[in-house]
Amino acid sequence: MSAAAALLAALALGQFAPYVRSRVKPGDDSTQCLYWTVPQVTWSQATQGNPGTAGDTEFEAVRVSFKSWEDIFARCGNLSLREGPVINERRVGYRRNEQNNNVVLFRTLNCSTVVAEKDACWKAETCASQYDCWDDDDSTLAITLTTYDKRSGIILDSDISFNAGQYTFTTVIGAKCEPPAPTNCVPADVQNTATHEIGHFIGLDHTRANGSTMNPSASPGEVSKRTIDTGSSSFVCDVYPKGRASQACLHPTVEDTLGAKDGGCASTGATSMGAALLAWAVWGLRRRERGGRS
Numbered sequence: 545m546s547a548a549a550a551l552l553a554a555l556a557l558g559q560f561a562p563y564v565r566s567r568v569k570p571g572d573d574s575t576q577c578l579y580w581t582v583p584q585v586t587w588s589q590a591t592q593g594n595p596g597t598a599g600d601t602e603f604e605a606v607r608v609s610f611k612s613w614e615d616i617f618a619r620c621g622n623l624s625l626r627e628g629p630v631i632n633e634r635r636v637g638y639r640r641n642e643q644n645n646n647v648v649l650f651r652t653l654n655c656s657t658v659v660a661e662k663d664a665c666w667k668a669e670t671c672a673s674q675y676d677c678w679d680d681d682d683s684t685l686a687i688t689l690t691t692y693d694k695r696s697g698i699i700l701d702s703d704i705s706f707n708a709g710q711y712t713f714t715t716v717i718g719a720k721c722e723p724p725a726p727t728n729c730v731p732a733d734v735q736n737t738a739t740h741e742i743g744h745f746i747g748l749d750h751t752r753a754n755g756s757t758m759n760p761s762a763s764p765g766e767v768s769k770r771t772i773d774t775g776s777s778s779f780v781c782d783v784y785p786k787g788r789a790s791q792a793c794l795h796p797t798v799e800d801t802l803g804a805k806d807g808g809c810a811s812t813g814a815t816s817m818g819a820a821l822l823a824w825a826v827w828g829l830r831r832r833e834r835g836g837r838s
């Protein structure tokens with residue numbers, strides 16, 4: 545194999561790595577990886593839950609999803625994910641000098657139907673928080689919005705939103721919904737979706753590795769991502785090793801100068817802090833993909 549062919553093969557294989565870390569610039573290995581450096585991250589569910597899910601079962605499904613990751617952290621990690629109180633919060637993103645919650649919420653309205661075209665929020669990309677609506681691609685199931693320090697990759701805030709206007713989220717295991725829209729079936733599973741999004745929440749990007757929780761697409765009724773695969777588990781043990789500092793990808797001494805969210809932000813300097821927002825969009829279910837599979 546020529547050197548060029550070997551390089552291409554390596555690049556292609558990268559997509560199938562057991563896990564892929566999120567980067568300051570997605571896919572650019574010359575930029576820092578995203579990761580938490582605090583010993584404990586608190587997350588909260590929004591009080592509204594999802595009106596379309598039976599009872600309050602969506603709350604428990606999200607809890608169980610976090611628990612799956614927490615169990616791995618307890619075994620080999622240095623970070624604890626702790627559930628905070630349910631809060632009346634409909635905003636995502638990071639606001640300076642405010643208390644920032646890492647929130648999990650369901651959006652039931654689409655911004656394109658509730659926000660005027662001329663509204664300034666479109667350009668500012670604040671419609672979702674301002675009008676409590678889904679402003680991403682219709683076909684995206686859920687999105688994790690992570691705010692991090694651009695220089696160090698240290699995560700400051702992460703919020704998970706479900707596209708509950710477009711998708712019906714359920715918590716049961718049952719027959720997969722196939723057209724024409726039968727009843728008593730599973731269209732989109734809360735736990736399957738949440739387990740994947742929490743992977744983004746802690747700094748994982750997509751991989752096409754077979755059977756990975758971080759696979760970018762999902763088929764209707766899928767529940768296999770509820771179980772965290774060994775590749776994604778090894779990310780926790782590698783990047784958040786028990787008894788040691790969380791691992792950066794570049795400049796391994798960064799932990800000496802940058803610390804936790806509260807103390808560390810100041811040391812990064814006002815200019816480099818520029819709260820970069822990154823939407824971890826699309827874990828698939830694009831309609832054309834669904835069509836292609838059938």
Ligand SMILES: [Zn+2]
Binds near residue numbers: 826
């Ligand atoms: Zn994803």
